[in-house]
Every structure is written in structure tokens, then in C-alpha cells.
Amino acid sequence: MHLSVSNCGILVGYSAMAVSNISFVVLAAFACARIILSGDIIVSGQSQGLVQQCSTNIIADEVEQMFSLDKAAASSMACSCGKPLGVAGVSLKTEPVEIPQRQNEREREFLLASMSQLPSTSSPSFASPVARFFLRSGIAELHIHEELEPKRPDSFDLRTTQLFKLSPVHAVCISASPEAKEKTTYSTGILIQFRNEKECSSFSRAFEREKNKVSAHDSDLPNKILSVSKSTFDEKTDPSSAEMYFHYYGQLLHQQNMLEDYVRTGTYYAAVTENQADFVGRVVVDVGAGSGILSLFAAQAGAKHVYAVEASEMAAYASKLIAGNPLLSQRITVAKGKVEEVELPEKADILISEPMGTLLVNERMLESYVIARDRFLVPNGKMFPTLGRMHMAPFCDQNLYDEIANKALFWQQQAFYKVDLTPLHEPASQEYFSQPVVDAFDERLLVAQSISHMIDFKSVKEEDLYEIDIPLRFICTNGSQIHGLACWFDVLFNGSTTKRWLTTAPGEPTTHWYQVRCVLSQPLDIMPGQEITGRLHMMAHSAQSYIIHVTMSTELRGPGAEQGGNPQTSSAKCNLNDPYLRMLQPQGFSLAQDHKPHRDGQIQSLIEH
Numbered sequence: 001m002h003l004s005v006s007n008c009g010i011l012v013g014y015s016a017m018a019v020s021n022i023s024f025v026v027l028a029a030f031a032c033a034r035i036i037l038s039g040d041i042i043v044s045g046q047s048q049g050l051v052q053q054c055s056t057n058i059i060a061d062e063v064e065q066m067f068s069l070d071k072a073a074a075s076s077m078a079c080s081c082g083k084p085l086g087v088a089g090v091s092l093k094t095e096p097v098e099i100p101q102r103q104n105e106r107e108r109e110f111l112l113a114s115m116s117q118l119p120s121t122s123s124p125s126f127a128s129p130v131a132r133f134f135l136r137s138g139i140a141e142l143h144i145h146e147e148l149e150p151k152r153p154d155s156f157d158l159r160t161t162q163l164f165k166l167s168p169v170h171a172v173c174i175s176a177s178p179e180a181k182e183k184t185t186y187s188t189g190i191l192i193q194f195r196n197e198k199e200c201s202s203f204s205r206a207f208e209r210e211k212n213k214v215s216a217h218d219s220d221l222p223n224k225i226l227s228v229s230k231s232t233f234d235e236k237t238d239p240s241s242a243e244m245y246f247h248y249y250g251q252l253l254h255q256q257n258m259l260e261d262y263v264r265t266g267t268y269y270a271a272v273t274e275n276q277a278d279f280v281g282r283v284v285v286d287v288g289a290g291s292g293i294l295s296l297f298a299a300q301a302g303a304k305h306v307y308a309v310e311a312s313e314m315a316a317y318a319s320k321l322i323a324g325n326p327l328l329s330q331r332i333t334v335a336k337g338k339v340e341e342v343e344l345p346e347k348a349d350i351l352i353s354e355p356m357g358t359l360l361v362n363e364r365m366l367e368s369y370v371i372a373r374d375r376f377l378v379p380n381g382k383m384f385p386t387l388g389r390m391h392m393a394p395f396c397d398q399n400l401y402d403e404i405a406n407k408a409l410f411w412q413q414q415a416f417y418k419v420d421l422t423p424l425h426e427p428a429s430q431e432y433f434s435q436p437v438v439d440a441f442d443e444r445l446l447v448a449q450s451i452s453h454m455i456d457f458k459s460v461k462e463e464d465l466y467e468i469d470i471p472l473r474f475i476c477t478n479g480s481q482i483h484g485l486a487c488w489f490d491v492l493f494n495g496s497t498t499k500r501w502l503t504t505a506p507g508e509p510t511t512h513w514y515q516v517r518c519v520l521s522q523p524l525d526i527m528p529g530q531e532i533t534g535r536l537h538m539m540a541h542s543a544q545s546y547i548i549h550v551t552m553s554t555e556l557r558g559p560g561a562e563q564g565g566n567p568q569t570s571s572a573k574c575n576l577n578d579p580y581l582r583m584l585q586p587q588g589f590s591l592a593q594d595h596k597p598h599r600d601g602q603i604q605s606l607i608e609h
């Protein structure tokens with residue numbers, strides 16, 4: 001099953017393989033529906049061979065009421081396909097206050113204001129519900145109970161429970177019904193409303209964390225209740241996405257594309273050779289070795305031994321390349337497999353890797369880098385690169401805006417083979433604006449000083465990368481329009497001898513990552529000195545990418561604010577997995593070499609064909 005989520009600022013589901021068959025059916029039910037809530041949430045997907053089994057019967061009235069939707073949107077969400085699923089849900093109106101963890105207990109509690117069951121009942125089930133995670137006999141559970149009656153909870157076994165965030169403050173939690181075989185009901189579920197986004201995010205992070213504990217613990221269970229224990233990679237990645245991904249990297253032409261990016265490969269070479277002291281006599285792990293180039297660099301720099309870990313079929317080519325360099329090959333071992341799964345005979349003094357995707361985090365390989373750190377690196381070991389920064393700034397680009405807006409003009413034809421296409425103009429336009437634009441642009445298009453968000457690879461937790469939330473605040477340097485948010489990244493090699501940055505900034509030599517721009521369908525008018533605030537929210541999804549939600553507002557603050565009009569807000573939602581690859585040369589800047597399209601874009605077109 002390939003489950004994808006588009007145009008929404010929320011994560012709908014992680015790997016279908018991570019859940020029981022029952023939850024799998026539920027995922028399929030979500031996947032086979034296209035749900036649009038007030039233009040705010042769009043859930044889309046395909047299921048293969050499971051559509052006939054799947055169904056949802058979330059009650060339209062309930063949905064309408066919860067999300068203040070019109071009837072059509074509510075019915076759309078409450079869609080039912082195939083057999084009734086019999087989702088017995090609970091609607092929660094929450095006052096979620098996180099209670100501090102009790103000592104010596106592996107549990108987390110969230111205070112909720114009220115809750116009611118689905119199918120719709122107007123009165124709440126519990127006046128003051130509490131949601132509570134804990135581990136009992138090695139099984140992680142979520143209990144929802146009346147505050148004063150913890151002994152009578154509605155309980156959910158996290159092994160067979162999935163959480164779907166529906167909006168920044170709503171989530172639905174669906175679990176395999178224990179009586180599923182005897183009854184027509186496949187699943188039970190609750191609809192949860194949180195008081196604010198922070199609590200909702202905190203709850204979903206706790207949910208993922210506790211669920212991961214289940215898989216870690218499963219392999220320890222003497223009776224192996226769940227016999228198959230998957231690595232985190234398999235848990236969170238759609239199998240078809242992983243297959244495409246490693247197929248792509250298994251091809252020499254794509255490795256060549258990266259090797260030929262001289263900014264990238266040259267900076268790695270310089271960072272290693274200038275910091276030989278960090279490599280001489282050291283054990284190195286190359287995380288995602290690809291062709292083995294970084295392993296060879298590390299061996300050249302005097303590493304005692306290098307373990308080149310590569311999951312794709314490229315591992316065989318890496319072995320061949322390394323064998324062909326006999327002065328180095330004695331000190332390099334290729335290990336074929338995922339860094340989440342391979343076993344190595346010794347710990348590493350230093351990790352080297354190139355895990356960066358578009359906007360730093362696309363492909364979600366940074367998570368594998370972090371897992372490799374936790375599995376293989378000695379305490380206080382080095383990481384090359386050591387940290388990364390995402391940079392953001394508003395931009396003004398009327399040409400780009402017009403180009404995107406004009407793409408949807410096709411749908412304004414009223415007599416296309418005598419068919420009026422105009423009803424689809426608005427959704428087509430939305431679709432075009434939801435594609436992040438990947439190209440190299442002139443830095444003069446930026447209308448404010450950039451801000452940055454740092455990710456320290458030595459300390460970041462894997463889960464921290466599931467959801468990235470960055471507050472935005474800019475002071476505009478010139479008056480014009482804002483057409484969106486431009487983003488790029490850099491990484492630091494913090495060597496003992498020299499520090500070296502690899503940057504993908506506009507105005508710097510172009511790399512195969514280019515830059516990324518999220519375009520607002522409604523531009524903002526601004527005056528010089530005016531303040532812009534907002535948020536960049538990124539939610540990871542199982543196709544190894546992120547849904548990006550950008551919100552920007554003009555403020556009546558700053559020297560130019562009085563001349564500005566009323567405060568305005570505009571937003572954009574993009575799927576980083578679905579870029580518009582617009583490889584225009586930047587104005588006033590000529591590329592030093594003919595770069596090939598970005599690797600993520602190529603992965604995407606591979607997936608599409």
C-alpha cells in the first residue's frame with residue numbers, strides 16, 4: 001500500500017506495515033478517501049487490493065460539528081466505502097494540561113476537558129477525561145478514563161493502535177477491536193480535540209515514542225507476542241517508498257549526479273583532508289556509503305578502519321570501487337544493509353555521511369544518521385557533518401507567481417470539447433501552489449534578512465525530526481509584495497583543525513540541492529520596515545518526506561507599518577515530496593557547470609513513472 005498525504009499540515013499515518021492487519025484496513029480506509037476540511041486538510045492516497053475491505057463511518061454530523069464544516073465537506077470526511085467499519089469513537093473536548101511524569105513509572109498523562117463517544121452522543125462520556133500512556137507487562141497502552149476513576153479506563157493496546165492528526169488540534173485514535181472476529185466491528189476509535197497545537201503535538205510525540213517502545217520491547221518478550229520486530233526505518237516508512245528510494249540510489253547514474261556536484265564532493269574532500277587529525281588511526285562508519293566515495297576519503301586521511309554501510313544495491317559497486325583502490329581497500333569493509341539494522345564489530349570514533357535532502361531534511365535520512373550515532377558512535381565521538389541549519393526569508397518574485405497562477409488557466413476554458421472546465425480551476429490552482437518550487441534564484445529577490453533553525457546532529461533525537469516547528473519573524477528591508485518563503489540550508493564540518501561549511505544559499509555556487517520556495521496563493525503587501533510574523537511547520541510522513549505549512553502575517557509594527565494597509569495573513573501548504581523542478585538559471589549569476597536535476601526530483605519522477 002502506498003499511503004500519501006498531500007496539501008495538509010498534518011501527518012495522517014506512518015507505515016502501514018507497522019500495524020496489525022486491522023489497523024492496516026483502517027489505514028486503507030483513510031487512504032481510499034479524499035477528505036477536504038474547509039480547504040484546510042486534504043488527505044489523499046491509494047490502497048492496493050484493500051479498498052474492498054475498508055470503510056469508515058465517522059458520523060458526518062459529528063465531523064461537521066467538530067470542524068465547523070459545511071455538510072458536503074463533513075460528508076466527504078465521513079465517507080464510507082465497503083463494509084461498515086463500526087468506528088466507535090469518542091469526541092474529546094480537551095483542556096490538556098500535561099501532568100509531570102511520576103517517578104519510577106513509565107507513563108505520561110494528559111488532562112482532557114470532556115469526551116463523548118461516536119456514533120454521535122451529545123453528552124460527554126467523561127466529564128474530566130485523562131489520557132495516560134504506560135507500560136504494563138511489556139505492553140504499551142493508552143488509557144482514557146474519568147479523572148477520578150482511573151480503574152475504569154477505555155484502553156488501547158498501542159501495538160494495534162494508530163493516531164491520525166486531523167488538524168493542529170484534532171486527532172483520531174483508532175485501534176483494532178479485540179472482538180473484531182466475532183463482531184462486525186473491525187475497530188474502535190476516539191476523536192480527540194486538544195486545546196491547542198502544542199498539546200496536540202506533545203500528545204502525538206508521546207504516542208509515537210510509546211509505540212516505538214513497543215517494538216523495541218517486543219523482541220525481548222519471552223513468548224514473542226508479536227514475532228516480527230521491525231527496525232524504526234521499516235516502522236515509519238512506506239515499503240513502496242523505501243523500495244523506490246533504494247532502487248534510485250542503487251543506480252550509478254544517480255551516484256554520479258551527486259559525485260559531479262563539485263561544491264558538495266569538493267567540500268567533503270576538503271573537510272576530511274584538512275582535518276586528518278580526526279581520522280588518523282580512527283575507526284570510521286560511513287552512514288549510507290553509496291559509491292563508497294566518503295569511505296575512500298576517510299581511508300586516504302589515515303583511518304584505521306572504515307565501515308561503509310549501504311542499504312541499496314550500490315553496496316556491490318562500492319565494494320568493486322574500493323577493491324580497485326588497493327592501497328585503501330584493506331582498511332575498508334562494506335556492510336550491505338540499513339544502518340538501523342546492520343551489526344558492526346566495533347564502535348566508531350567518527351561518523352561520516354551525506355544525509356541531506358532538499359531543505360536539509362527531505363528523504364528523512366538525517367534520522368538514519370542520528371540512529372547510526374546512537375548505535376555506533378563512541379561517547380563524544382565526532383560527526384562529519386556536525387550540525388545543519390535551515391535558513392528562511394520572505395521573497396518577492398512576480399514572475400514566479402504569475403507562472404504558477406497561469407498554469408491553472410487551462411481550467412478556465414468554458415468550451416473544452418464543449419465541456420466547461422471552470423469548476424476545476426480553483427482546485428487546480430491550489431494544486432499548483434502546493435508544489436514547492438526547487439530552483440536557483442537571485443538572492444536580490446529576498447525582502448528581509450534570513451533567519452535560521454539549527455539542528456545539532458550530535459544531540460538531536462530522532463523523534464525531534466518528526467515534526468519541525470519554526471516561528472518566523474522578519475523586518476522587511478524594502479516595500480513590495482511577499483510571494484512566499486524561500487528556504488535553503490548549510491551544514492558544518494566541525495573539525496579539530498578547520499571548520500568548513502557546505503552551503504546551498506542563493507548567491508553561492510549552485511549545488512544539486514538548489515533552493516526551495518513555498519509560494520503563497522495570496523501575496524502580502526508590505527512596506528519597508530514592516531514586521532512579518534508567522535510559522536514554518538513541517539510534519540514528516542511515511543513517504544520519506546514532509547508536509548510543509550507556511551503561515552505569514554503582516555503586523556502593524558515596524559517603521560513602515562503605518563503606511564501599510566490592514567494586517568493580512570496568507571498561508572501555503574506544500575508536500576516536499578512533490579516539487580516543481582524549475583531549473584532556471586538565476587539572474588545575474590552563471591552556473592559554473594551544467595548541474596543535473598535534483599536527486600529528490602528524480603526520485604519523485606521515478607515514483608511517478
Ligand SMILES: C[S@@+](CC[C@H](N)C(=O)[O-])C[C@H]1O[C@@H](n2cnc3c(N)ncnc32)[C@H](O)[C@@H]1O
Nearest residue numbers: 249288289290309310311312337338339354368
Ligand atoms: C545522498 S547518498 C550519499 C552517498 C555517498 N555517501 C556520497 O556522499 O556520495 C545517500 C546514500 O545513503 C544510502 N542510505 C539511505 N538511507 C540509508 C539507511 N537507512 N541505511 C543504509 N544506507 C542508507 C542511500 O542508498 C544512498 O546511497
